[in-house]
Amino acid sequence: MSTEFTYDAVVVGGGVIGASCAWHLLDAGVDDVLLLEKDRPASKASGRAAGHLSTYTSRKFEEPIRRYAIDFHRRLAADHGSIDLHEDVDHVLAHSQRGVERLRELHELDPERLSLVSGPDLAEAGSPFNADEVLAALVYDSAVHTDPYALTMALVSEAEDAGATVRLEEVTGLDRAGSGDGFTVTTAADAYAADVVVNAAGAWSGTVGSMLDVPLPVKPRTSQIAVLETHEPIEIPMFHCPDLGLYGRQELNGDVLVGGGTSTEIPDPDAFSTRAREAFLREVSERSWRIADALDDARLVNDWAGRCTATPDRRPLIGETAVPGFYVCAGFNGGGVARSPFAGRLIADLVTGVDTDFATEPYDPSRFSGTESFGVKSASTDW
Numbered sequence: 001m002s003t004e005f006t007y008d009a010v011v012v013g014g015g016v017i018g019a020s021c022a023w024h025l026l027d028a029g030v031d032d033v034l035l036l037e038k039d040r041p042a043s044k045a046s047g048r049a050a051g052h053l054s055t056y057t058s059r060k061f062e063e064p065i066r067r068y069a070i071d072f073h074r075r076l077a078a079d080h081g082s083i084d085l086h087e088d089v090d091h092v093l094a095h096s097q098r099g100v101e102r103l104r105e106l107h108e109l110d111p112e113r114l115s116l117v118s119g120p121d122l123a124e125a126g127s128p129f130n131a132d133e134v135l136a137a138l139v140y141d142s143a144v145h146t147d148p149y150a151l152t153m154a155l156v157s158e159a160e161d162a163g164a165t166v167r168l169e170e171v172t173g174l175d176r177a178g179s180g181d182g183f184t185v186t187t188a189a190d191a192y193a194a195d196v197v198v199n200a201a202g203a204w205s206g207t208v209g210s211m212l213d214v215p216l217p218v219k220p221r222t223s224q225i226a227v228l229e230t231h232e233p234i235e236i237p238m239f240h241c242p243d244l245g246l247y248g249r250q251e252l253n254g255d256v257l258v259g260g261g262t263s264t265e266i267p268d269p270d271a272f273s274t275r276a277r278e279a280f281l282r283e284v285s286e287r288s289w290r291i292a293d294a295l296d297d298a299r300l301v302n303d304w305a306g307r308c309t310a311t312p313d314r315r316p317l318i319g320e321t322a323v324p325g326f327y328v329c330a331g332f333n334g335g336g337v338a339r340s341p342f343a344g345r346l347i348a349d350l351v352t353g354v355d356t357d358f359a360t361e362p363y364d365p366s367r368f369s370g371t372e373s374f375g376v377k378s379a380s381t382d383w
């Protein structure tokens with residue numbers, strides 16, 4: 001197949017990460033950017049996330065990452081009426097004495113941003129959390145969530161407005177055009193010449209890497225959500241319960257979204273049911289009453305599963321691979337929506353060779369050989 005079209009950069013994957021990479025490349029002055037998506041934009045993990053942009057775990061991000069992401073999301077929301085950013089208060093709940101100890105340790109690490117409240121004080125303040133079960137809570141009052149589908153679609157349209165070409169074609173082959181001469185990107189419909197290729201294919205990034213014989217330690221894993229309708233209306237703030245392996249928040253219509261639970265490796269991301277698994281729904285029904293009485297006997301009104309990714313150290317791979325010009329931006333371990341602004345910006349900084357505000361080593365793909373064995377774990381049991 002002849003390569004009729006030539007691009008400075010081809011981004012593989014139309015999720016939140018690919019869209020952010022495409023926009024940031026154009027913003028950094030890369031002229032011709034092609035975004036290739038095999039299905040529909042936001043049709044995989046990005047459209048199925050809980051949409052938490054800022055939670056108590058944000059403190060784990062380095063400050064420049066956190067600051068850049070928040071400012072970027074606020075600018076995007078100001079320009080797109082489809083995006084609502086909901087301010088919330090995140091509560092990390094301890095259901096065990098060990099959990100209380102962990103909360104004390106976490107509080108000591110960041111007393112400015114987190115406050116520690118005892119179970120009785122929570123109940124006294126009229127909190128909806130189960131007064132008999134919740135022993136203490138760490139409160140983070142700068143939480144933000146949004147609709148991740150709307151966010152991703154807005155980013156894709158921003159990238160298009162900035163000049164990106166978006167095509168719904170599956171990348172089926174990648175070849176080096178010759179030493180230092182870029183790549184040929186083959187799809188079912190066409191072939192494209194590109195100086196740079198960015199692999200932002202989420203759960204498929206290992207498959208895309210293998211097209212250039214680049215092994216990547218990125219495993220697809222499940223992440224699941226159940227939506228509950230309570231018998232009596234409740235008002236519940238954002239919560240994370242590492243003791244129970246669950247997290248959640250209120251939906252706009254009053255239902256309660258509960259995520260987390262058992263996470264397993266996905267052997268084949270193409271053969272994947274997007275319904276939640278029985279085991280997860282059982283965990284939700286057996287445990288969620290311990291979060292709030294009102295969740296006891298709540299009715300399951302919706303559920304779904306999505307394809308998250310895992311890496312050995314649970315940090316993403318962002319940077320150039322062993323093949324010059326072939327970049328990877330994948331392996332976000334359940335936090336890719338929140339970190340997408342930083343990820344796109346870092347890729348653009350690395351591709352254009354400018355000094356970056358971000359540390360690169362923690363994300364450098366070369367920290368792994370790509371062939372190491374490792375297990376997958378859900379972040380919902382993390383403190």
Ligand SMILES: Cc1cc2nc3c(=O)[nH]c(=O)nc-3n(C[C@H](O)[C@H](O)[C@H](O)COP(=O)(O)OP(=O)(O)OC[C@H]3O[C@@H](n4cnc5c(N)ncnc54)[C@H](O)[C@@H]3O)c2cc1C
Pocket residue numbers: 012013014015016017018036037038039040041042043044045046047048049050051052053169170171172200201202203204205208222223224225259304305306307308329330331332333334335336337338339
């Ligand atoms: C239930 C659930 C809850 C979550 N909650 C949160 C949360 O609250 N906050 C948060 O920050 N993150 C959350 N996440 C994680 C977040 O969704 C992901 O980290 C993020 O969406 C990853 O984006 P991505 O673009 O890498 O992947 P994806 O959205 O999966 O996009 C990859 C795209 O690549 C395309 N593709 C694959 N192969 C090819 C090919 N050969 N050619 C062309 N296109 C290809 C796919 O079709 C897909 O659209 C959650 C995830 C799930 C499933």
